[in-house]
Amino acid sequence: xxxxxxxxxxxxxxxxxxxxxxxxxxxxxxxxxxxxxxxxxxxxxxxxxxxxxxxxxxxxxxxxxxxxxxxxxxxxxxxxxxxxxxxxxxxxxxxxxxxxxxxxxxxxxxxxxx
Amino acid sequence: xxxxxxxxxxxxxxxxxxxxxxxxxxxxxxxxxxxxxxxxxxxxxxxxxxxxxxxxxxxxxxxxxxxxxxxxxxxxxxxxxxxxxxxxxxxxxxxxxxxxxxxxxxxxxxxxxxxx
Numbered sequence: 001x002x003x004x005x006x007x008x009x010x011x012x013x014x015x016x017x018x019x020x021x022x023x024x025x026x027x028x029x030x031x032x033x034x035x036x037x038x039x040x041x042x043x044x045x046x047x048x049x050x051x052x053x054x055x056x057x058x059x060x061x062x063x064x065x066x067x068x069x070x071x072x073x074x075x076x077x078x079x080x081x082x083x084x085x086x087x088x089x090x091x092x093x094x095x096x097x098x099x100x101x102x103x104x105x106x107x108x109x110x111x112x113x114x
Numbered sequence: 115x116x117x118x119x120x121x122x123x124x125x126x127x128x129x130x131x132x133x134x135x136x137x138x139x140x141x142x143x144x145x146x147x148x149x150x151x152x153x154x155x156x157x158x159x160x161x162x163x164x165x166x167x168x169x170x171x172x173x174x175x176x177x178x179x180x181x182x183x184x185x186x187x188x189x190x191x192x193x194x195x196x197x198x199x200x201x202x203x204x205x206x207x208x209x210x211x212x213x214x215x216x217x218x219x220x221x222x223x224x225x226x227x228x229x230x
Contacts, residue, residue, distance in 0.1 A: 044157075044205065049218065100170075101159040102147075
């Protein structure tokens with residue numbers, strides 16, 4: 001069975017500080033991993049995805065994530081937080097023999113302090 | 115290109131009433147998914163259409179929920195009769211359905227359902 005665990009339901013950082021959102025996954029088959037973001041009053045937007053190519057994945061808005069098989073982790077980072085990064089972030093996993101459902105983590109709400 | 119659209123954006127109904135949610139996928143996307151997030155919990159898969167056929171409905175909570183996708187275009191999700199625990203945000207997503215690492219699900223803004 002596949003599952004995703006996000007550590008920390010709420011993370012607060014200062015503007016300009018490093019953003020680190022943690023995600024660990026469990027999968028019996030090689031996973032495809034995603035980070036989605038939901039800004040206030042908007043839908044889910046894909047930030048980045050890992051699909052078994054490069055282990056360091058770069059996404060939109062300066063975010064990146066590194067797939068570490070040995071740690072079963074896919075943490076999301078951004079070197080310098082901006083006020084506009086305040087949102088809820090979801091780590092998710094799926095597997096692709098064909099198009100298939102996505103399993104989401106419980107979400108991490110990121111707040112940015114001025 | 116228009117994204118995934120959902121209607122209504124908000125719906126407030128009383129317990130026992132019926133509500134129908136609509137999703138219009140991105141044009142040309144054969145795959146359509148419904149997900150739900152109840153308050154404080156994770157987003158959970160409900161079901162998956164490939165064109166007009168239900169590919170996977172393992173996430174549907176009970177028989178009060180009925181999803182249709184006539185003609186393989188837009189989809190509706192009907193809840194009848196609605197219960198308090200049905201409150202949450204209902205998301206729709208679509209993808210081209212080619213599978214593999216090129217297939218990405220694009221999400222709509224969601225419908226916030228409140229059952230009183």
